[in-house]
Amino acid sequence: MFESILLPDLLLLAFPFIVIGSRLFCDFRSAFPWRVANIGFILIFIMLNMIPLASGEGHFFIFNWRLDDFGVLMREVFMVSAILGIWLSKDYFEHGADGKPQMHQIAEYIGAIAFATFGAFTVVSACDLLTFFLGLEIATIPMYALTAWNKKDQMGSEAATKYILMGSVATAFELFGFSYLYGFSGSLFFNDIASAVATNSTSPLLWVSILFLFSGIGFKLTLFPFYTWAPDVYEGAPTPVTAVLSVTSKATAIAFLAVLVFGPLAAVQEQMSPLIALLAATTLLVGNLGALKQTRLRRFMAYSSISQAGYIMIALLGPAEIGKSAIVYYMFIYAVANYLAFFVFGIIGHHREETFASLRGLSKQNPALAIALAIAMFSLAGIPPLAGFFGKFHLFFAGATTGHYFLVAFAVINNVLALFYYIQLIKSAWIDEPEGTLSSLRLNRRQRLIIIMLSIAVVALGFVPFLSNNIFAGFTF
């Protein structure tokens, strides 16, 4: 029983070694490791989908590895991100793109992504602070290496330097917060911490620790005062790494907060809500204002993902069940829409620079690509028939359930602001006339298939919650 439930985790842990090891048995340029990676990731994803969801406490393994429904569904998000991430990366190992040279060592690259995914798995299944901390570190450290993967590109190493300095400071803040939390409760286990928090919720030690924890995770989730590294890193990193960063790393950070806020700190969620609301509101505003004046696509996506983090924070104010379901559901939609946008940008980046100007004339040259881009952008902006609207609706619903109407109204107004810049991007693809002749865009079979698949998914996810039978269990209308 337990073995079959743990199988995906164990397989993923062994996976990087299998992929890197498989390179020993084949030619340097062979696609064999990539095929192994595909089969393995898809197998893990299918196995995750077959795990029966257990409501309540979930299944335990050696008392500190827990599989609850939130954990299983977040795992599916991480696996979707890993699979799409390696599909997006494949072309960058075949030729250079966006003025950057070709990347090398695909097996190690996939291994690093698998390690990061395993770290994310650890975060959602931890039951004590030590496992929790290790999970977050395993999820973050490969990201530093991935950012600098293109050794010949100087932007990459600059971005990685900024990222690792900021990331290590974030780790230090978090660790300091953990140490106060340990001192406050006298134990590392979430259950003991939760009972200590419930009995003594005004202790200054607890609140100092919460402040440190929020500033630490604020760096990783790109919340308002700590977001400054994100645009630089997103721009400097190779495009597929930016996509993985904006989905896996963000999902890990939000899962970390969800586990913490709805788990050990559940007793003080009410008192924390002004802090969370303030962070959410400022992050929204800053992300939206920052995105207005961007001209480079990846920098634009960085600001867009900063504001998305603000929207997701709103769900942390809601009751545990509704908040968690809203977060999981939104993460699925965000992952799919974000990857769709990055696939389109990637295809354009293979032939031109990744800027707004390169999108001009796209609707005449390749209407399908322009439609896919419009779907992705409208979904990220939250326009009704698409999945993004339903995701945002549930996030706002979670916030409104506990009476944060002012914040929800502020977020909705901000959404209008966000619509402006998303539509600007669509405008440059559909209306603006190109300057001079356009270089041709060629899509290979894999790219065409993925773009069709993701476009359908972005439209369909809004009303077909097929990925799980109880994703809507938390919503009682």
Place this chain on the structure above:
Amino acid sequence: MTLMNCLILAFILFGIGVWGLMRRRHLIGMLISIELMLNAANINFISFAYFSAKDSTAGALFSIFVIAVTACEMAIALAIIVSMYRRYHSLDVEQLRDLHD
């Protein structure tokens, strides 16, 4: 020696780390400052484990794990910094100006 003394020591170390991070313009100096901040957290863990915690082995164990994790992080950081150095032939952070708004 009381718990308070240790906590104040850790807090001062953390403060020195933050101050150093802001003042230093040299990448290795910044890494050392980060190391100070992480070790301040370690002192916290050990002093809580020694003086007050119900579960005193957990805190001591945590600090050992932190040391291992820090070593990994520093290994990656140094690798990235070496690739920076090959490009610019200096370790000044002021040269990180190619990526900006």
